[in-house]
Amino acid sequence: MDKLHKRILVLRQFYEKNKRLPSYAEMLVLFKVKSKNAVFRFINKIIEAGFINKDEAGRLMPAASLFGVKILGNIEAGFPTPAEEELADAISLDDYLIKNKQASFLLKVSGNSMINAGIRPGDLVIVERGKEAKHGDIIIASIDNEWTIKRLYKTEKKIALLPENPKFKPIYPKNNLLLGGVVVGVVRKY
Amino acid sequence: MDKLHKRILVLRQFYEKNKRLPSYAEMLVLFKVKSKNAVFRFINKIIEAGFINKDEAGRLMPAASLFGVKILGNIEAGFPTPAEEELADAISLDDYLIKNKQASFLLKVSGNSMINAGIRPGDLVIVERGKEAKHGDIIIASIDNEWTIKRLYKTEKKIALLPENPKFKPIYPKNNLLLGGVVVGVVRKY
DNA sequence: TTGACAAGTGAACGTTCGTTCACTTATAAT
DNA sequence: ATTATAAGTGAACGAACGTTCACTTGTCAA
Numbered sequence: 001m002d003k004l005h006k007r008i009l010v011l012r013q014f015y016e017k018n019k020r021l022p023s024y025a026e027m028l029v030l031f032k033v034k035s036k037n038a039v040f041r042f043i044n045k046i047i048e049a050g051f052i053n054k055d056e057a058g059r060l061m062p063a064a065s066l067f068g069v070k071i072l073g074n075i076e077a078g079f080p081t082p083a084e085e086e087l088a089d090a091i092s093l094d095d096y097l098i099k100n101k102q103a104s105f106l107l108k109v110s111g112n113s114m115i116n117a118g119i120r121p122g123d124l125v126i127v128e129r130g131k132e133a134k135h136g137d138i139i140i141a142s143i144d145n146e147w148t149i150k151r152l153y154k155t156e157k158k159i160a161l162l163p164e165n166p167k168f169k170p171i172y173p174k175n176n177l178l179l180g181g182v183v184v185g186v187v188r189k190y
Numbered sequence: 191m192d193k194l195h196k197r198i199l200v201l202r203q204f205y206e207k208n209k210r211l212p213s214y215a216e217m218l219v220l221f222k223v224k225s226k227n228a229v230f231r232f233i234n235k236i237i238e239a240g241f242i243n244k245d246e247a248g249r250l251m252p253a254a255s256l257f258g259v260k261i262l263g264n265i266e267a268g269f270p271t272p273a274e275e276e277l278a279d280a281i282s283l284d285d286y287l288i289k290n291k292q293a294s295f296l297l298k299v300s301g302n303s304m305i306n307a308g309i310r311p312g313d314l315v316i317v318e319r320g321k322e323a324k325h326g327d328i329i330i331a332s333i334d335n336e337w338t339i340k341r342l343y344k345t346e347k348k349i350a351l352l353p354e355n356p357k358f359k360p361i362y363p364k365n366n367l368l369l370g371g372v373v374v375g376v377v378r379k380y
Numbered sequence: 381t382t383g384a385c386a387a388g389t390g391a392a393c394g395t396t397c398g399t400t401c402a403c404t405t406a407t408a409a410t
Numbered sequence: 411a412t413t414a415t416a417a418g419t420g421a422a423c424g425a426a427c428g429t430t431c432a433c434t435t436g437t438c439a440a
Contacts, residue, residue, distance in 0.1 A: 035388055038387065040387045074297065093377060110266045177373070188376040188377075214397075
């Protein structure tokens with residue numbers, strides 16, 4: 001690894017830990033140099049390399065390639081080798097998955113009722129409150145004072161909550177449905 | 191929404207956009223006040239409320255409750271109501287899912303071969319390079335110059351790559367296996 | 381061996397930073 | 411109406427900020 005990428009790695013680690021970029025004085029230590037001018041010129045290189053941006057006021061701002069994860073392409077279609085990696089796009093999973101952080105929350109799934117939709121016990125579902133629930137959406141709803149995750153079947157005439165597991169039965173809510181939110185994403189950690 | 195949470199929301203939005211906390215001067219605008227002292231004392235309240243921390247040097251540092259997503263509990267076990275939300279934990283999905291950002295990357299899944307493991311076409315898998323692949327792990331491997339995602343079957347005597355779909359056949363690698371990495375997570379966006 | 385260029389040093393600069401002060405205005409309870 | 415408390419004003423401070431300067435050192439090709 002060359003010096004540029006070593007220092008970028010150090011910046012990435014600092015950002016991960018402190019959730020901000022270091023000041024030039026702090027970079028003196030991180031880069032193991034003694035002059036802020038050395039830092040200043042190195043930062044320009046890192047900016048050229050696209051890992052950091054400057055805003056209108058000249059403040060440093062980490063680019064997605066610094067705080068994000070690389071996207072290397074499609075599996076089953078071959079994926080790039082390390083040589084091409086430098087050019088790879090990067091994203092933050094938070095930014096990718098969650099549009100409205102304020103209205104979103106996570107729930108851990110414990111049942112098997114949505115297994116055929118690829119939602120397994122232990123998965124975290126990302127739920128957005130206040131979003132319109134459309135036919136076919138996976139939603140969180142309250143039935144008999146119990147919260148449950150189901151697929152929403154909704155036509156002009158009737159409403160049903162469908163599990164994605166033949167062992168479970170559909171639910172046909174009598175009263176109006178108490179909606180907890182729409183599932184906008186699923187994450188699983190091994 | 192009270193003034194405290196309005197201002198916290200503004201800070202959250204600023205952080206999401208700029209990936210850093212605003213300076214006191216910038217907060218003058220965000221909070222619509224004219225004195226830095228008003229900002230100063232408000233920040234102390236926000237620190238008390240646990241949305242921001244100060245490091246040893248007194249620098250502001252966003253807490254998980256500012257940049258993360260709330261975790262409200264388990265579905266199928268009831269989940270907290272908005273009243274209790276304030277106390278909820280919050281995490282960043284990036285931090286939750288990815289241990290080693292430098293060695294990790296994302297791949298979009300296009301086949302159906304892992305459908306019974308809850309990995310569906312369009313899902314993004316998080317792959318960590320250089321991690322030891324153990325029996326039972328889901329891995330990325332190269333077979334006949336094609337990358338594929340399979341479950342690793344590995345005993346002292348034999349190695350196999352198992353799909354999680356009865357329509358696909360297990361693969362018994364002849365030569366040594368070219369490992370792309372271990373799948374440490376899956377994310378899906380609807 | 382020389383020359384050219386890249387990288388680091390150390391001092392200096394004007395600007396912006398967070399913090400503190402004394403004071404004023406708003407808000408709400410008695 | 412009085413009073414206590416909370417919230418905001420505006421000026422001031424030293425410290426830390428990013429940037430620039432002239433200069434030195436290191437690296438490598440000609």
